[in-house]
Amino acid sequence: AAWMFQKAMSVRMGQKVDPKFVNRLLATNFDVMDNMGEKTMMPFMQDVVRIDGLAGSLARSFVADPTFMPQIVLHVGIPTLVEWLGHVSMITLYTALHNLSPVLEPFVDNMENKKEKYLWKRRMEAWKFGSGNDYKFD
Numbered sequence: 001a002a003w004m005f006q007k008a009m010s011v012r013m014g015q016k017v018d019p020k021f022v023n024r025l026l027a028t029n030f031d032v033m034d035n036m037g038e039k040t041m042m043p044f045m046q047d048v049v050r051i052d053g054l055a056g057s058l059a060r061s062f063v064a065d066p067t068f069m070p071q072i073v074l075h076v077g078i079p080t081l082v083e084w085l086g087h088v089s090m091i092t093l094y095t096a097l098h099n100l101s102p103v104l105e106p107f108v109d110n111m112e113n114k115k116e117k118y119l120w121k122r123r124m125e126a127w128k129f130g131s132g133n134d135y136k137f138d
Helices: 002-009 021-036 038-045 051-064 068-076 078-109 114-130
Strands: none
Touching: 002 021, 002 068, 002 078, 021 038, 021 051, 021 068, 038 051, 051 068, 051 078, 068 078, 078 114
């Protein structure tokens, strides 16, 4: 998500862009995230991407400024958008798998094979960090 945000704020050599494009993008997104509260804003400001904040801010940005979304897609291009959707799908998958971790943990803790136990522990950590669920809220 942060990667796509950076791409949307980049201008390629020779690309014609409305001079207010980046300001509009920033203003819309930060206004939406601010209205969503600290559970959205604080992880984003610390470079932690979470699917709940991402999906919520995208949906609300579209509602707040529906004519801007097609401009963003045209600006970044379809191949970049498709690549980004792959990243979003993985964050979604890791979030779902992380949510299964409490169910799996007792089984993993009781594994006798130390190598398998170690691999499962690292897998569950990957889900936690890959989903942004490592962020600690106050």
